[in-house]
Amino acid sequence: MKNICLYFQIHHPFFFQTFRFFDVGEAKTYYDTWRIEKEIQDAATNYYIPTNNYLLKLIHKYRGNLRLSFNISGTALDQFLIYRPELFTSFRQLADTGLVEFTSSTDSQSIVSLSEQKDECIQSIKLSQERTEYYFGQKPKLFVNTDLLFNNRIAEISAEAGYSSILTNGTKKMLQWRSPNYLYSAENQEHTLVFFRNENISDKLSTILHNPDKVEALKQMKELLAALNDIQIDEPIINIYLNYKALGGTNRFDKQRLFQTFVSTVIKKQICDFNLPSLVMEQYGPISEFGTTEPVCWTEHFHSDYYPGNELQKEAINQLFKLSQKVENTYDNNLKIDWKNLQTSDHFHLMDENHPDYKSNYSSQNTFKSKYDAFINYMNILEDFRLRLKANKDQQKSLKIHHKPRPPLEKHQQTVTFGGKIDHSFA
Numbered sequence: 001m002k003n004i005c006l007y008f009q010i011h012h013p014f015f016f017q018t019f020r021f022f023d024v025g026e027a028k029t030y031y032d033t034w035r036i037e038k039e040i041q042d043a044a045t046n047y048y049i050p051t052n053n054y055l056l057k058l059i060h061k062y063r064g065n066l067r068l069s070f071n072i073s074g075t076a077l078d079q080f081l082i083y084r085p086e087l088f089t090s091f092r093q094l095a096d097t098g099l100v101e102f103t104s105s106t107d108s109q110s111i112v113s114l115s116e117q118k119d120e121c122i123q124s125i126k127l128s129q130e131r132t133e134y135y136f137g138q139k140p141k142l143f144v145n146t147d148l149l150f151n152n153r154i155a156e157i158s159a160e161a162g163y164s165s166i167l168t169n170g171t172k173k174m175l176q177w178r179s180p181n182y183l184y185s186a187e188n189q190e191h192t193l194v195f196f197r198n199e200n201i202s203d204k205l206s207t208i209l210h211n212p213d214k215v216e217a218l219k220q221m222k223e224l225l226a227a228l229n230d231i232q233i234d235e236p237i238i239n240i241y242l243n244y245k246a247l248g249g250t251n252r253f254d255k256q257r258l259f260q261t262f263v264s265t266v267i268k269k270q271i272c273d274f275n276l277p278s279l280v281m282e283q284y285g286p287i288s289e290f291g292t293t294e295p296v297c298w299t300e301h302f303h304s305d306y307y308p309g310n311e312l313q314k315e316a317i318n319q320l321f322k323l324s325q326k327v328e329n330t331y332d333n334n335l336k337i338d339w340k341n342l343q344t345s346d347h348f349h350l351m352d353e354n355h356p357d358y359k360s361n362y363s364s365q366n367t368f369k370s371k372y373d374a375f376i377n378y379m380n381i382l383e384d385f386r387l388r389l390k391a392n393k394d395q396q397k398s399l400k401i402h403h404k405p406r407p408p409l410e411k412h413q414q415t416v417t418f419g420g421k422i423d424h425s426f427a
Contacts, residue, residue: 002228002236002271002273003273003274003280004266004273005238005239005240006242007069007167008069008242008244008246009070009241010076010244011109012076014031014036014341014344015032015039015346015367016347016377017029018377019380019384021380023384024384024387030381032367040076040079040080041084043248044080044084046248046249047244047247047248047249049090051244051252052090052091052093054247054252054256055068056094059099065267065273065274066099066274067099067101068101069142069276069277070100070244071105072091072102072132074106074108074340075108092137101138101141102136102138103144104129104132104144105125105144105145107124107128108341108343109146109344110340110344111147111344111345112343113154118160120328122161125143125161129162141277141278142163142277143161143166148168148197149168149296149307150296151292155194155291156186159191164281165192166192166194167196169196170197171199171296178290180197181198181236181237181238182237182286183195183286184288184289184290185286185290190289193286195239197241197298201227201228201240202239204224205246206242206243209242209247212251212257212258217258218261221261225271229271236284237280312351312372312375313351316347316348316378317348320382323339323382327339330389330392330396339385342385350371350378351371351378
């Protein structure tokens, strides 16, 4: 029987506030803390906690027939920890059913895989894997890169980081005559399996769930189920990858009703089995090799060959990773945290004129009015970060000068007085 691997993505960046040229060097925070807290609190209350409870009931109802996976970014985990730690318990309850799997990514939804910093990329991947295992009690088996980024080099890096499989976007342009509903092996990496997101099915389901109150929603759901049924029986794996917010919000009951229609029809009519990527890896092998030197990706609102991006994005990424060595040499934890958050892909998405913020009817509420505003703001923050790195380096040099190793004790004994008595045992 055909298998559906259903994945939900959860990501929350640390948004930057307006940072002008005159703020550089003034010890101003980079972060829009009000917006960060507001968004994670809203997501937890109106999306994640009620939807987790709903899915838990649904999993028990279908007695082992509903399986699904989550990909939670490192920055989202950071915000869970700061603002809503009970989310860990909520997701852990899902993990404990044995029917929910957690995949892993880079630690901060980082675009480091686009840079030349291979070692840093591997470190970020491993840290994400360790955190996922720590919080949810599972060692991730499938690597899901930031924005589903993939090319031959990224496949090689993921293998060096310990993964034997990777999920990316199954674009028609990239796959050409191939179907996304098979496993492939990465080019020159025969032990690395490549899973492809089914663009057509994923996008249709996402559209239906985001517009559940439309008259045609039920009709669209029937068409989607028919399309699933029409997939050839020898195409064994249909990867559906969605934003988790598709199941929550103010109209979540309508969304959940539609989602339950989808799940129950698939199960009762035996259209497909819901399965986990780790089990699929054990059951199926690759049918052929797949490779590409150009990055392929998936991110909502943008095209699949989005990276390496426009000139603004390329310049920002280039200037960012010029600082890699300097960051590696610092011991300042605050600088390390800021460095991680500077790499988050959302900051670079804002440097594209197609970003939804610039098309929204509520653009007056957005931080930036254009891609140029976002680029200038980011570069101001990067310049401030560069100055802080330099100051930290100077401070570390000063500490080394003033803390030279002392000569051997026997050659330079000193006397220390304690309450009028002389003690010669200290140097």
